[in-house]
Structure formats: C-alpha cells, structure tokens
Amino acid sequence: VKEWLAEAVLWAPWRYRGICRAAKPSEILALNSQRFGEAMSHHPKSFEFARRYGERFVRYLNIGSPSDWSDVLRDEAFINLAIKDGMECEEMLIDLEEEE
Incomplete structure (x- = not known):
C-alpha cells in the first residue's frame, strides 16, 4: 500500500x-516544506498544480473537525478530485502558453 504520511x-x-x-x-522520504515551496516556485506549471492541490487540501481539512484529522489521508475520492482539479489547471496554463 502506498500512503503519504503527514502530507x-x-x-x-x-x-x-x-x-x-x-x-x-x-521507505520514507522527508521534505522540508519551506524548501519544497521554494523549489516549486521555479516551475510555474508544477507550482500552479501544487498550489491548487494545496488549497483544496486545506479546504478538505477545514470541512472536518480537528479531532478527525489524521497524519494519513485515506480519502481516495478527495485525492482523485484534487489531482483532477490540478491537472485541469495545468492544461489551461499549457493552452494559454500555446496562444502566446
């Protein structure tokens, strides 16, 4: 099972x-959240995808009660929706680049 811990x-x-x-x-991979953000900022399409995913992630957390929060997110429907939303945004950016 592939799971993200403390995303x-x-x-x-x-x-x-x-x-x-x-x-x-x-296997475990540790990321520094500040450095992650800095690295992403150098890649506009990836940054926009991550930004939208992160916004949706925070909205998802805020819908629930803090007592329900977990270090492991197992809501596959949410994950699929957030990824789809981010990919649609990335496709929109690609379309805008092609128009220029």
Whole structure:
C-alpha cells in the first residue's frame, strides 16, 4: 500500500497526530516544506498544480473537525478530485502558453 504520511505539513501549519509504525519494511522520504515551496516556485506549471492541490487540501481539512484529522489521508475520492482539479489547471496554463 502506498500512503503519504503527514502530507498536510506541505500545505498548512501541522501538528503530528500520533506515532506511526510501519507494518512491513518501508521507505520514507522527508521534505522540508519551506524548501519544497521554494523549489516549486521555479516551475510555474508544477507550482500552479501544487498550489491548487494545496488549497483544496486545506479546504478538505477545514470541512472536518480537528479531532478527525489524521497524519494519513485515506480519502481516495478527495485525492482523485484534487489531482483532477490540478491537472485541469495545468492544461489551461499549457493552452494559454500555446496562444502566446
């Protein structure tokens, strides 16, 4: 199972919700959220995708109660919708570039 742990730290001030233990050997990649944002800002299309995804992520968190928040987001419908929204925005940017 591929899961993201504490993705929220990329999009909002975040406090970890508990202790995480892997059920089997796993790989972990740690990102500095500030450096992530700085790196993304050098790539306009990717930045716009990430910005829209992050905005939708924060709206999703704000719909629920903080007591329901988790370090692991398992709402596949939300993830698919957020990715689709970001991709549509990226396609719009590509279309604008082609018009120039």
